[in-house]
Amino acid sequence: MSEKPKEIVQSFYHEFEAGNIEASLALLAENVExxxxxPEEIPFSGSYKGVAGVVAYLQLLADTLDMGPMKLHRVVAEDDVVMVTGHESSKVKASGLSYSMDWVHEFTVENGKIIAVREYNDTAEMLKAF
Structure with missing residues (x-):
């Protein structure tokens, strides 16, 4: 029996937070988006396609931010869509300024793999640090 979408997304966060990047990437479909x-002032804005695109996105995050741990508040699933609410505090390397914000991540899971992720961030809070 395959894992349910909620369990797959929770595994993604668990592996990512543990520093097991390869294990978290293994949960993504090859055609993930x-x-x-x-806002354009934030260098990692955009759409990233495929696992290689997600790797490029994560590298931009690492180059731009000293990310604090992500705190998950709620994980809710309906069919193949999983919504996650959480919080992060990060520091922008270039400015030395920090931000703290709540966020929502929307995942779509098909055939045991994450095929889509969309982030909804508090951009006003982020811009203060950029």
Missing amino acids: WVNPL
Whole structure:
């Protein structure tokens, strides 16, 4: 029996937070699309396609931010869609300024793999640090 979408998404966060990047990437479909619409001042804004695109996105995050741990508040699933609410506090390397914000991540899971991720962030809070 395959894992349910909620369990797959929870595993993704668990592996990512534990530093097991390869294990978290293994939960992504080859054709995954990760979308993070942000103001142009934030360098990792955009749409990233495929596992290689997600790797490029994660590298941009690492180059730009000293990310604090992500705190998950709620994980709710309906069919193949999983919504996650959480919080992060991160520091922008270039400015030395920090931000703290709540966020929502929307995942779509098909055939045991994450095929889509869309982030909804508090861009006003982020911009203060950029």
